[in-house]
Amino acid sequence: MSNQFEAVLRKVDVQRTSGDAYRKAGDEQRALAAFQKGEGLLEGVLNVPNPEDVDAKFLAEAHGALGGILRRLGRRAEALQAYRKGAQIETERGLDSTYNRLNSIKYRLLTGADTLRALEPEIKSLATFIENSLTDTSKATDKSDVRDSGWAWADLADCNALLGDLDKAEKYYITFIEKSETKSPKTALDVLNDLATHLDESGDPDAARVRAAAASLEGRLDRK
């Protein structure tokens, strides 16, 4: 079952990257077709009768991937639903990954379900969780460790950006940029920019710090 998930995630990755490439090239029709194909693949695999039999890591990842595809399709509310399901799996099944948890926070902001101020305790708690994961050596094995994960650093940077600690955010973004694939920070920046724009538009008083974080990351990427 896990192998099947892994294969589907790989196929979704192709559709997502091809969609991004077509969109960038101005071929929106093919981009949408690719994203929709990715969505179909994920819907098929997420409708398994016994999801508890699936490795939690892959299940959470599949929900996260669906959220990413739906975001690209402009369906933010559905994306939030996907991230929420993923976040629930991350929490209930004790995963180190925080991708869905952070995105569910971001999409609650993007969809206007919550304000940044209201979410601050949850963001702080998540930041503490990530920091603990990144400093707790007791769970490390020679097979994998969260400190090797670029995305953990991105998530911690985002949390700090949302909390207004731009120094920390910048430091963690640097680590993220250095550890991740070259394309990954661009994706993170897109979400951050979306978020800043939405908070600006909705008159959120803390919109400025998100805009500053996005600018910081963008500046860092430009320098790179």
Add this chain to the structure above:
Amino acid sequence: MQKRRALLVGIEEYGAGFLPLRAVRQDVPFMGKALGSCGYEVEEVLDDQDAVALGKRLREFCEACDEGDVHVIYFSGHGRSVAGKDYLVPARANRDQVDDKENDYSRVKTDFSEHVGRGLVVFIIDACRDGATAKGREEFGHERVGGPRFVRFFGCSHNEICQVFPKGHNGEDISIFSKALGEALQSGQCCSLNEVLGRTTDKCLAITKKAALPVQKPRLSFGEMTAEAPEMLKRRIFDPPVVSPIWKQFDSQRMHCLLIISESESRKKHESEFHWMVKQAMTGGFGSRVWGAFRSYANDRDLINGKRRVIEESPDPPLINLATLAVNDAFRDHVFDDVVRALVEADLVIFDVTSFEPGVLLLMGIRSASRRGVSLSMHGGGWRELDDINVPFNLSDLSLGSHTEPEGGKEEDRVTETLVQRIEYGFRQLAQQPRYQDLPAYDALRQLGPLYEAASTIFASTHVLALASYRKPYKRNWQFLTNQVKGFLRSRISKPEIVRLVDLGNPQLVSQFLYEQIRRTAACIVDWTEYSPSTFFELGVRLAVSEWGAIQVVDDRYLPEGEQFHKWEGMAGQIENMRTLFNPFTYRLDGDSSQIRAAVDLLLDLNPGMDQSSKYDRVYRRVSETIQEIAEAYTPVHKQLMDAADALHNPRQGREGAPQILFRHSGENSKQYAKTESERAARELRIAAWLYMEYRVKAGHLQLNDPLRELYEQLGEESASALFAADEVELGQLILDSLQEKRNKHE
């Protein structure tokens, strides 16, 4: 030092009047092996010698038999009695010529009693073949010659003939007397001529009975019975044989382990503690762990002979062949080929490197050059990890383990546990690291670069490579040897050079440059003097990888009878056996240089392409033969490309981030060129791998559940994804379309 030498003569083809003797093909190697196992240095005479040449060779062999020595001549062929004297029939001789009483140039006498020095010569004659014409008044073997120093051992008695046992040896014909005698010698039950005669006779009678052939009883002939004769007949002249402990054949479903025990360890007790410890490591709970680690490496490995190793998951007990050998015994002539084979075949070799004995180091060199397996170097003799130790400079980065005997109790388990951990770690690393090495030479010998010149032979006209000690006491030897060798080379080479590594002035790491030279140089002289462990390691490497072999020399003061030998007294067994096996040329500082001249002549006359029955390439040939059956097949091209791509940029990196990217800290204002280049190179490698699978493997036409098909899909998707990420939409889509087209065909 007493010498035991055997000279084998087998003649199969004859001229008119004699039947060819096909059994000779089996007789000679069988007797060679038997005599070798009893401590004899065995030499074969080519079967194309005429009567004069053969007679001369036998006479000289008898003359060289000095006090205390025992020389054995073995002859299998036709014999004739002419004018009451016994003769051997040389190759291609006609019966008329042989029987010509007036002319004895076409036959070889069997009485060499007058030529024997002060030792004992035993002449074994399996030669009374055809009764119809040879018997009668002039019966072969009737002549009474010899004495307590010259004994003839005939294969049959009066009125009998030496017969052939049809299909009596591995389905081939063999002479009854030779088979019986060989088996008697190898039984370990007889050490004197009397005992050998008794046991050989019993065996001959048993064989003739089984084969329903006339009786054949061997006999000894030594002239008149003198007072010395009974002593001679009772003298111990055959050692109980050392039976090769090596597995008969490589079994791809089993794990093969070879343990080489040092001479110092093997002398200590009947069964050394180390041997016991290794046996412990291969059985019970330890054995299961070793097996699991071995399986992680060996299972599903393709071999170049087309077979695939299939390793059972957890057999009880583990299927492990463990062969243990004291280093001295490894150099016995009849065992050595097996040992070389085992060094190549063994998945695991454990070397007891206590005192870095030369024989052990030579075997390590062979292993190092010929097999990427797991090899442990374990030191005993009181040494424990972290203690100071002088490691030979070639092996300075070796990971030494200790097998020093524990003081009892829990520590005993700890030492075995450490050994097992090393084995486990070795196999697991071997499984995941394509260039795993625990000995130094393997990659350096193979990675010479793509240029033709990089792997071309360096001939003697460029230089002769010398492998020798770098210690101070050797300095005079080096000066003497270079002068002498250069002098003799000068007669045939205009600008002769004999160089050691230091003379070549190359800044490369020793380990890179040394093994390249060892592989490429045609003319190589190895000096045993000082018994430098590094030199013997290099010798092992050289013998394994070069068909040109090595010309070995030694200052005779360093031989067991020499005045400098006392320092190596504890290694005398292996040195003596290596000496018998490799027969190094000897020299003496400022003394007779005739042997150096002979060594240089041989060095320049070597021609592996033309030389027949050469001994200098024995190890190389054995390694080559063995490798055909056990070497791992080259990883398929698409897998190599994928592995290279994954090592540069793992597909998991996109989702999970990257463990340990070297030099990821690219600085405040610098570009991330290193990472970008890794990703780009990985992408190109993946595309190449996919194209190979698409057009060469045609994996898209395989069933969907075929592992190769699955790999093809995965690779295609990863390649396409990487291309899209790099905005190369057209090619990415091309790959996706091709994958879809293949899927559609299956649906």
